[in-house]
Amino acid sequence: MDPLTHSLTAADLQHRGAAVEAFRVTKRFGAFTALDAVSMKVEAGSFHCLLGENGAGKSTLVKCLVGYHPPEEGGFMVDGREQDIRSPRDAQRLRIGMVYQHFTLAPGMTVAENLLLARGDLPLRIDWRHEKAALAAFLDSTPFRLDLNALVADLAAGEKQKLEILKQLYLGQRLLILDEPTSVLTPGEADEVLGLLHGMTRDGRLTVLMISHKFREVSAYGDGVTILRRGKLAGSGRVGDLSTAEMAEMMVGSSVAVSSGRRRCAADQTQAIGEVRLDVEGLHADNDRGTPSVRGLDLSVRAGEIVGVAGVAGNGQKELVEVLLGQRKASAGQVRVAGEDYQASRAQMRRHGVFSLPEEPLRNACVPAMSVAENMGLRDFDIAPYAGGWLSLGFLRRGALTRRAKTLIEAFGVRPDDPAAAIENLSGGNVQRAVLARELSGPVQLLVVANPVFGLDFAATEAIHRRLDQARNEGAAILLVSEDLDELLELSDRIVVMSEGVIAYEALAGQADVAAIGRYMAGHGH
Known part of the structure; x- marks a missing residue:
């Protein structure tokens, strides 16, 4: 018997999630110690979450586990036996796979072709009848549903994430590592994907290790959690035994105020809303390829309110922000600031107090x-x-x-x-x-903000959110464009959804229907 199987048969391992343990893993890059004797235990068939601020060592730890960064000290155990993981091939042999934050798909190829590409051992001539029959049987064995003949370029973001996961399941992975898997998904897509994986862990067929910064997802789907801070283990435990505040305190090393959801509700929006500061009518703008991206958009923002713009990337948000900041010319429509025609000149921005915090x-x-x-x-x-x-x-x-x-x-x-x-x-x-x-x-009259905390750690995120809240309370009109719906629900007075270059949905944040927002973000609400 292969020593990797330990006391389990090959058939047992084929249909069972892996148990993985890191023990005192240390990784250095020159004089910098990225991981300092970090230990972690992931039970077989569990949904385990890995939390930490930027630079805490999360990515380094999982890259050690998949063989990209062999540690200088410590190691890993899989199913109770110590394993020497020195390369991605070693991880693949142990059926450990990873889904990265950004898609690694061939957009001009079909779902079936992308799945076969993941295999890496293709013959010179492919028997497509045989392969598609095998792929159809494989899909039937999973909870995910995709059209094998669909072009990847035509898939929605949620479908692309499903395909990334299917690639790893197709390779027979028993431990699936997810790096911020919902960062590009609508709320409905995120819950669907995580819910399906959660079901597979409940069946014992798979073990999931998820890197996330969203406490809602951790609380909803996680069984266990490991928290890193500055390259060291800060804490671990069962998710059900830890509050969000306790997990956040482990992350940052001090007591912090953690938002439990929406800051505003319809009943307590006592801040007086003033005059219209930004008025956009019939705006059209092309993207970098010269094709229409903003298509007749109407939008207004008043003094003393934050209007949150939700939407999946690529629906015109970037072009809208660039028009408002003078970085892109509109092809039609009108923009007015404080009632004056506005072309985003430096003199106009200075006269009307227009400021910005752009993406990147x-x-x-x-x-x-x-x-x-x-x-x-x-x-x-x-x-x-x-x-x-x-x-x-x-x-x-x-x-x-x-x-x-x-x-x-x-x-x-x-x-x-x-x-x-x-x-x-x-x-x-x-x-x-x-x-x-x-x-x-x-003096800020109008503030245009785009994805202000993308990639930032917990403490930096909270600090910037407080500043935006303060500016709103002091009477600024704020347009907040974000791909993070939780952020929008927390900060906004009003939420709109941009889909296909227009405003497809609008509601007071306290009355917003998250399910409806998700449908409109996915393009299914029209």
């Missing part, structure tokens, strides 16, 4: 090689008190910029607290804080 701010809102102080001065470096001097020639007053930057750095908690540091050397969360400090440093 290091690329879209900064000059990476310039200092934090210089980036914080991009809005007003050419006006007093930051410009002026001899004969009023407008010389840059670097001392004034630096003094203002120090004040903003302290107020917004930017680290490191060095105005001279190149902004490209800051972490993602600190770049966001620095840009938000700049954008909220003056």
